[in-house]
């Protein structure tokens with residue numbers, strides 16, 4: 541199957557036998573611009589018998605084995621628990637960053653926690669939906685040093701660093 545990167549328009553070819561068939565959707569990283577791309581797995585692939593069970597699959601989504609996921613402020617060591625569904629991160633958000641960092645917007649970015657069969661997926665977005673502007677936050681959200689654009693949806697992994705503006709860094713941790 542072929543997938544077009546929504547960010548840089550690169551067309552990525554995936555061998556059908558490398559696509560996971562036990563899920564409705566999966567994620568790959570664009571080899572050109574490193575954008576995380578979530579794509580639907582076509583029924584034609586899902587219903588095909590697996591040719592070789594030992595083959596390593598790519599494009600599996602990152603799933604946390606528990607739903608106890610925290611963001612830890614790297615400076616203050618304060619821990620914020622994420623809940624299932626939408627978590628608005630900001631100075632007035634559900635996850636209230638209260639370290640007087642003026643580079644953090646009141647409603648800065650969004651982390652969505654989605655329950656899966658094995659645990660949960662944690663997805664970071666800075667698409668302007670929480671501020672209502674439709675644009676990324678004023679001072680930006682950075683995932684492991686890379687600034688998110690409006691269309692980015694990043695599947696977070698353990699120990700990933702999320703920087704808000706210039707000063708606040710939150711680290712993804714288990715319970």
Ligand SMILES: [Zn+2]
Pocket residue numbers: 545546547548549550570571572573574575
């Ligand atoms: Zn790309």
